[in-house]
Amino acid sequence: MTAESNGPAAIHVTHRAARCEWCDGLKAVAPVAAVVMPVGLLFGALSSAKGLTLLEAGLMSILVFAGGAQIAAMDLWLDPMPVAAIALSTFLINARHILMGLSLAPKTHGFSPRQRFFAFFFLTDEAWALSERRVLNHPLTPTFWFSLAVVIPVVWSAGTYIGARFGNCLGDPCAIGADFTFTALLISLIAGFTTTRTALSAVLASCVTATLSYVALGAPWHIVIGATVGLTVAYVTAPRDRVAEAAERNLISDALSNLDPAAPLDCPSGSRP
Known part of the structure; x- marks a missing residue:
């Protein structure tokens, strides 16, 4: 074709x-x-x-x-x-x-x-x-x-x-x-x-800081302060999440590499052909 x-x-x-x-x-x-x-x-x-x-x-x-x-x-x-x-x-x-x-x-x-x-x-x-x-x-x-x-x-x-x-x-x-x-x-x-620890931490930090800033300083400063704190928390916590994800990938990779493809399958009794 x-x-x-x-x-x-x-x-x-x-x-x-x-x-x-x-x-x-x-x-x-x-x-x-x-x-x-x-x-x-x-x-x-x-x-x-x-x-x-x-x-x-x-x-x-x-x-x-x-x-x-x-x-x-x-x-x-x-x-x-x-x-x-x-x-x-x-x-x-x-x-x-x-x-x-x-x-x-x-x-x-x-x-x-x-x-x-x-x-x-x-x-x-x-x-x-x-x-x-x-x-x-x-x-x-x-x-x-x-x-x-x-x-x-x-x-x-x-x-x-x-x-x-x-x-x-x-x-x-x-x-x-x-x-x-x-x-x-x-x-x-x-x-x-908001499904990761980084996102959740950033959102919570931003909300708390923005609320306190609004009470103390009023609008519109709470928006800038809340956003800055949220961004900072995300930057600080993100590397930890990446390290955890990398460690998990390494564990999975090691487990797969240790598998012996020539090993017989452990089938339940009575299920072998």
Whole structure:
């Protein structure tokens, strides 16, 4: 059989695999999108209360695209505008994206430079968490990434528009706990791939430190301090996990090398042919 005859079949398999990756991404992001919507409503309502127009609120969600930073900016939105305070707050809150980018960068080796550029533009907490969970069992492909990464900004922008347009009719979203949905979502996503001692130690250290920093210093310093401590703990504990895994592999290798392939099988009595 020639290579040409294999061409259509290979293309069909490739297209089918791409469809599977696309469907996997949509399935993974569906519950996340349901939670992003009320947070978008919350921001839209806050922006409307601060006097932003529909266009201004929409452009902020499309161009800035950082939920936590946008909501924090609304808390600082005064007259006269504290530009320096808003810029510093936005930088500190979004500094966690540096760590998320460092975490995902080695797993995007199958991306082209252009795909990698746009992939990290759409980097969010949810997309990062879903991707980290994905790479536990599958490689991270551009199809999977963009199938979930593009859905989140669309839902976020739609929630912003609805919240800004009908914010007065919706009432206070915080009264029904809508402001906690984002936190609850991240807790559930991180729990899905925190399966090693290193990850668990880093998460616990980060949570405890961030909580204490929030009580002592307030926002947004708790984000930077918590992330730094979590990264440090992960760096310190990771070598120990690697040593333990290497020792386990060596034990298995030694056990296999000691097996004698010529030795007869120890079959139960009556089971020999």
